[in-house]
Amino acid sequence: MLNRWMTIAILFAAAMGMAFAQKPDPAQRVRAAYQAESRVSLSGVMRTTSTVQATEISSEVVVYRKAGMTRYEYRSPELRGLVLIDKGDTLIRLDPATRTATVETVHRSPATVDLVLKNYRAELSGQERLLGRQTDVITLKPQQRSGPTRKLWIDRATGVVLRTEQYNSSGKLVSRSFYSSVDWKASPPDSLFTVPEGWRQVVAPVQTERHWEKEDLSRRLGFTIREPGYVPPGFVLDGFHLVVRPNAQPSAHIRYVDGLNSISIFEHRCPPGRGRGFQWGRRMGRRGNCEFFTSNEGNVLVKEVGGIRFIVVGDLPENELQKVIDTLR
Amino acid sequence: MECTQIKAKLADYSVGLLGERENKMVEAHLAQCPSCAAELRALERVDRVLKAVEPEEPPAHLWHSIRARIEAEHPRLQIPFWQRWFSVPRLALGGAVAAAVLVAIAYYSVLRSPEGEASLHENAEQLMHTHQMMSWGDPLSDKAALGVMLASRAQTQEVP
Numbered sequence: 001m002l003n004r005w006m007t008i009a010i011l012f013a014a015a016m017g018m019a020f021a022q023k024p025d026p027a028q029r030v031r032a033a034y035q036a037e038s039r040v041s042l043s044g045v046m047r048t049t050s051t052v053q054a055t056e057i058s059s060e061v062v063v064y065r066k067a068g069m070t071r072y073e074y075r076s077p078e079l080r081g082l083v084l085i086d087k088g089d090t091l092i093r094l095d096p097a098t099r100t101a102t103v104e105t106v107h108r109s110p111a112t113v114d115l116v117l118k119n120y121r122a123e124l125s126g127q128e129r130l131l132g133r134q135t136d137v138i139t140l141k142p143q144q145r146s147g148p149t150r151k152l153w154i155d156r157a158t159g160v161v162l163r164t165e166q167y168n169s170s171g172k173l174v175s176r177s178f179y180s181s182v183d184w185k186a187s188p189p190d191s192l193f194t195v196p197e198g199w200r201q202v203v204a205p206v207q208t209e210r211h212w213e214k215e216d217l218s219r220r221l222g223f224t225i226r227e228p229g230y231v232p233p234g235f236v237l238d239g240f241h242l243v244v245r246p247n248a249q250p251s252a253h254i255r256y257v258d259g260l261n262s263i264s265i266f267e268h269r270c271p272p273g274r275g276r277g278f279q280w281g282r283r284m285g286r287r288g289n290c291e292f293f294t295s296n297e298g299n300v301l302v303k304e305v306g307g308i309r310f311i312v313v314g315d316l317p318e319n320e321l322q323k324v325i326d327t328l329r
Numbered sequence: 330m331e332c333t334q335i336k337a338k339l340a341d342y343s344v345g346l347l348g349e350r351e352n353k354m355v356e357a358h359l360a361q362c363p364s365c366a367a368e369l370r371a372l373e374r375v376d377r378v379l380k381a382v383e384p385e386e387p388p389a390h391l392w393h394s395i396r397a398r399i400e401a402e403h404p405r406l407q408i409p410f411w412q413r414w415f416s417v418p419r420l421a422l423g424g425a426v427a428a429a430v431l432v433a434i435a436y437y438s439v440l441r442s443p444e445g446e447a448s449l450h451e452n453a454e455q456l457m458h459t460h461q462m463m464s465w466g467d468p469l470s471d472k473a474a475l476g477v478m479l480a481s482r483a484q485t486q487e488v489p
Contacts, residue, residue, distance in 0.1 A: 033469065048477060049474075063473070074477070082480045086465075107463050109467045109468075116468055166471055175471050175477075243456070245455055251456070257467065262460065266459075300457060
């Protein structure tokens with residue numbers, strides 16, 4: 001009798017063990033995917049499609065990855081042979097038409113995978129075979145409010161993301177990238193991650209890594225930078241930056257991140273003379289003093305107070321953006 | 330309708346001057362008559378060629394020489410000197426006023442401001458690009474897709 005109960009208990013434990021073994025922890029899979037970005041070497045061909053200003057652009061991309069470095073070779077005619085080399089702290093852009101390499105420092109976001117998992121619920125949506133390999137399909141959904149959603153097909157063996165889909169807060173597909181072939185044994189030569197010999201090398205005017213102290217940036221711009229009294233729950237301050245654009249007022253850029261989503265607040269002096277009128281977007285907000293634009297990539301809200309123009313950008317619902325901009329005074 | 334009646338209406342049809350009823354009749358006829366359809370295509374070709382041609386500025390003396398010939402051939406049409414003097418400057422004056430109004434509008438709406446109303450939307454687009462590109466360093470960002478955006482939009486400068 002005892003033997004029979006022991007056998008049942010052992011079989012039950014084995015069944016439970018198998019069930020749990022087959023159901024991976026989604027959060028662990030997301031961490032594995034994040035770590036694989038800097039750990040796994042490979043070469044492969046990707047297909048990427050993005051919506052830019054309501055136009056869909058697709059390209060085949062040849063990818064080489066090695067020890068924290070990635071090279072992207074864009075093959076579509078529209079991108080004219082663009083090559084990007086991501087070395088973690090720098091991004092090199094190779095333009096074959098002019099044989100120019102533009103080097104810029106990459107902004108190091110304070111957003112970590114912990115922040116992602118704090119603000120987004122990782123769910124196992126399924127298990128699929130891609131390129132003959134087992135993948136876990138993980139969907140990252142906002143914990144509390146509406147926001148963007150990310151779907152990742154993570155290779156079970158290596159953690160490499162073989163397919164990714166990004167949806168905006170309205171549920172529209174913004175970008176999709178996937179490998180159509182992968183050479184897992186590839187060891188790309190170091191020369192692929194350096195500027196080719198004989199190319200002109202320039203430093204990009206865009207140096208996004210620089211964080212300013214708020215007071216220093218206020219002094220540089222000649223007005224006191226305002227921080228919003230409200231940002232949606234889950235967002236943390238990334239930092240203060242300076243944006244200089246040709247033929248436009250220099251702006252302060254305050255950025256907040258929640259892991260997958262971000263809010264940018266740009267502040268600059270209103271241009272002299274006219275030019276402070278609103279006519280392109282839809283008026284909204286108290287006394288109609290705000291202007292609202294929208295696109296697939298996000299929403300933009302603009303208002304002017306006391307000679308300062310505030311531009312708030314983010315993939316957030318209108319009422320959330322409105323709450324942020326209302327607290328900028 | 331017969332082909333001759335349709336062909337008489339094709340020029341008006343090609344520039345959208347026909348009424349709705351006539352439009353439908355012409356379209357119904359064109360759908361089954363290759364000859365009239367070919368005539369319409371020829372008219373459209375001519376229209377395209379005319380649109381492609383740069384309008385040429387008439388020489389300054391052209392109107393005076395035409396007027397002189399008309400007056401020589403029809404002496405009764407001659408008008409007093411003061412009227413003739415007044416008629417041409419009146420046109421010139423009207424043109425000058427219109428030009429002044431245009432210059433004033435351009436000055437007040439664009440030139441006085443380095444960032445005129447027309448550019449507000451463009452500025453918002455530029456800043457949205459900066460906003461997107463800052464996510465390059467965020468965890469699990471789709472860098473292959475961001476590269477497409479990087480190449481597709483004018484770069485905004487974020488300086489140290």
